[in-house]
Amino acid sequence: MTTPTTDDRPGLIEARPVRHPGRWVALAVIIVLVAMLIxxxxxxxxxxxxxxxxxxxxxxxxxxxxxxxIVGTIGSMAIxxxxxxxxxxxxxxxxxxxxxxxxxxxxxxxxxxxLVLLAMIGSGIGFLYANLDFGIPFGKQLASLMGLSSDFTFxxxxxxxxxxxxxxxxxxxGLSEAAYMAEIARAGIxxxxxxxxEAAAALGMNRxxxxxxxxxxxxxxxxxxxxxxxxxxxVKDTSLLSAIPIITELFYQTRAIGTRxxxxxxxxxxxxxxxxxxxxxxxxxxxxxxxxFGRGFGTGAPNKRFARPAGAGGx
Amino acid sequence: xxxxxxxxxxxxxxxxPTSGADARSRTGEDRPLVRALNVLKSFHGNEVLxxxxxxxxxxxxxxxxxxxxxxxxxxxxxxxQLEEIDGGRIWVDGDLVGFRDDGGQLHHLTDxxxxxxxxxxxxxxxxxxxxxxxxxxxxxxxxxxxxxxxGKTKARARALELLEQVGLGDKPNAxxxxxxxxxxxxxxxxxxxxxxxxxxxxxxxxxALDPELVGEVLRVMRExxxxxxxxIVVTHEMGFARDVADHVVFMDGGVVVEQGxxxxxxxxxxxxxxxxxxxxMRAEDDEAAADAxxxxxxxx
Numbered sequence: 001m002t003t004p005t006t007d008d009r010p011g012l013i014e015a016r017p018v019r020h021p022g023r024w025v026a027l028a029v030i031i032v033l034v035a036m037l038i039x040x041x042x043x044x045x046x047x048x049x050x051x052x053x054x055x056x057x058x059x060x061x062x063x064x065x066x067x068x069x070i071v072g073t074i075g076s077m078a079i080x081x082x083x084x085x086x087x088x089x090x091x092x093x094x095x096x097x098x099x100x101x102x103x104x105x106x107x108x109x110x111x112x113x114x115l116v117l118l119a120m121i122g123s124g125i126g127f128l129y130a131n132l133d134f135g136i137p138f139g140k141q142l143a144s145l146m147g148l149s150s151d152f153t154f155x156x157x158x159x160x161x162x163x164x165x166x167x168x169x170x171x172x173x174g175l176s177e178a179a180y181m182a183e184i185a186r187a188g189i190x191x192x193x194x195x196x197x198e199a200a201a202a203l204g205m206n207r208x209x210x211x212x213x214x215x216x217x218x219x220x221x222x223x224x225x226x227x228x229x230x231x232x233x234x235v236k237d238t239s240l241l242s243a244i245p246i247i248t249e250l251f252y253q254t255r256a257i258g259t260r261x262x263x264x265x266x267x268x269x270x271x272x273x274x275x276x277x278x279x280x281x282x283x284x285x286x287x288x289x290x291x292x293f294g295r296g297f298g299t300g301a302p303n304k305r306f307a308r309p310a311g312a313g314g315x
Numbered sequence: 316x317x318x319x320x321x322x323x324x325x326x327x328x329x330x331x332p333t334s335g336a337d338a339r340s341r342t343g344e345d346r347p348l349v350r351a352l353n354v355l356k357s358f359h360g361n362e363v364l365x366x367x368x369x370x371x372x373x374x375x376x377x378x379x380x381x382x383x384x385x386x387x388x389x390x391x392x393x394x395x396q397l398e399e400i401d402g403g404r405i406w407v408d409g410d411l412v413g414f415r416d417d418g419g420q421l422h423h424l425t426d427x428x429x430x431x432x433x434x435x436x437x438x439x440x441x442x443x444x445x446x447x448x449x450x451x452x453x454x455x456x457x458x459x460x461x462x463x464x465x466g467k468t469k470a471r472a473r474a475l476e477l478l479e480q481v482g483l484g485d486k487p488n489a490x491x492x493x494x495x496x497x498x499x500x501x502x503x504x505x506x507x508x509x510x511x512x513x514x515x516x517x518x519x520x521x522x523a524l525d526p527e528l529v530g531e532v533l534r535v536m537r538e539x540x541x542x543x544x545x546x547i548v549v550t551h552e553m554g555f556a557r558d559v560a561d562h563v564v565f566m567d568g569g570v571v572v573e574q575g576x577x578x579x580x581x582x583x584x585x586x587x588x589x590x591x592x593x594x595x596m597r598a599e600d601d602e603a604a605a606d607a608x609x610x611x612x613x614x615x
Binding site: 198201207 | 395
């Protein structure tokens with residue numbers, strides 16, 4: 001490439017950049033504040049970082065982290081995502097009864113606080129329904145009407161025993177999450193260009209195929225980022241499991257140790273550190289998920305040359 | 316595309332009944348592939364189609380012309396049930412579209428039956444509507460595998476063949492976003508052909524394209540016509556209509572104003588509305604040609 005600088009023809013540009021004194025001022029202020037904070041960490045022994053590290057590695061804390069936080073988050077988000085997508089599809093269905101069911105579900109579970117829901121599952125459900133019988137609807141009434149000894153019950157669940165288990169807590173959080181995920185999934189589905197549905201229909205695909213193969217994979221691009229948000233929120237909301245009450249739970253265990261050993265603040269530091277760590281790992285995971293579902297949308301496609309939305313014909 | 320050609324060696328002469336000859340007379344060879352009788356369609360009380368009659372015979376290429384808002388796209392979409400008609404009847408290959416006739420009482424078809432009818436009809440959209448999360452090859456394979464349950468190996472071989480046919484044999488693994496508009500539209504044509512349709516519908520297939528990309532799409536369509544595919548094409552490309560169509564239909568305000576052989580309708584229109592429309596189109600073409608010329612001789 002020739003860059004003639006002779007004659008009157010302008011050559012390469014060597015302009016001075018705009019100065020940003022504000023950035024330097026901000027940097028100076030932040031450095032001073034951070035230095036003050038770090039100095040307080042060192043000089044203020046009440047922080048007790050070494051104690052906090054000890055607490056983080058206690059067996060009950062690790063068990064609480066694994067069962068309550070990690071298994072709790074994975075389980076409740078799995079229920080929440082699957083349930084949410086199903087509820088969103090019902091909401092967009094052509095069947096008015098299913099649409100109504102979906103609306104009422106979202107209305108109910110979005111309306112009650114998780115703390116209240118979990119407390120209710122923990123102590124209320126078992127009081128109302130001590131046993132859950134699985135069988136034919138109104139089996140007992142039918143059996144007595146027909147004079148049979150059997151009551152058409154296949155198996156019975158002891159609700160009092162079940163309702164205080166981790167599984168009950170996960171189901172409770174999952175049901176609540178499904179209501180939120182339904183709204184996210186619905187927004188994702190609606191974000192897909194309606195020409196996509198038409199193209200699928202014109203090829204002879206039925207509604208299910210079109211939803212599963214064409215619409216949902218594209219909706220995922222819109223669904224994944226807020227779902228990552230929901231997952232990180234769920235990590236924190238697993239601390240509500242102690243309302244069931246479930247004691248194999250991270251915050252419950254760290255606080256118990258803190259209270260017992262009079263290391264209140266180190267126990268808070270320990271639990272904060274664990275939540276931040278789990279949240280950081282999830283953020284990395286979210287980055288890769290977003291990349292995966294951005295396929296074909298410029299960002300994820302290899303050797304992108306046209307950075308415009310496809311399918312919409314660039315319009 | 317040997318399997319989509321019909322038994323008739325040449326295109327039928329276009330002798331068409333002007334109105335309601337008994338559409339249910341199933342006399343085999345004479346029966347048009349598409350017959351529309353008095354098709355009516357309104358959107359929110361606004362009448363878009365006011366009684367369209369049209370016959371399309373096997374192997375014929377019919378171009379629908381007319382100003383925007385004349386109902387030609389709506390009519391095309393009605394054939395494929397992307398819109399439901401309010402009145403009249405459409406038959407494709409003797410089957411009533413969208414309904415089951417039970418001794419005079421019509422019943423809506425189920426979703427499954429509608430899907431089955433659509434399999435036989437390929438459609439190409441103005442805005443391509445390729446599936447952006449799939450490669451060109453996957454786009455073409457999708458319907459045969461999912462709908463016709465063709466084996467993946469067989470579907471892949473056929474898809475590659477079709478991509479070759481539309482001149483994109485070298486781009487099976489490109490995502491739509493990596494293709495130009497003309498390339499995307501050619502993939503869309505291959506995708507529709509993969510279902511071995513009896514009939515291809517084109518809804519302004521070149522309207523969303525940059526002018527220099529129109530030719531490559533029209534060329535593919537021309538080849539398809541030469542192979543004997545029955546095609547209904549909504550278009551503003553007068554050159555294509557004049558050279559390729561067996562029959563052109565001029566629509567305006569939801570009615571067929573004039574129809575016939577392209578040389579009659581385009582070169583010698585009888586109706587006033589046809590004349591003024593064609594004049595407008597010609598003026599635009601001249602303008603475009605003038606633009607092109609001025610581009611070819613840039614200032615030194």
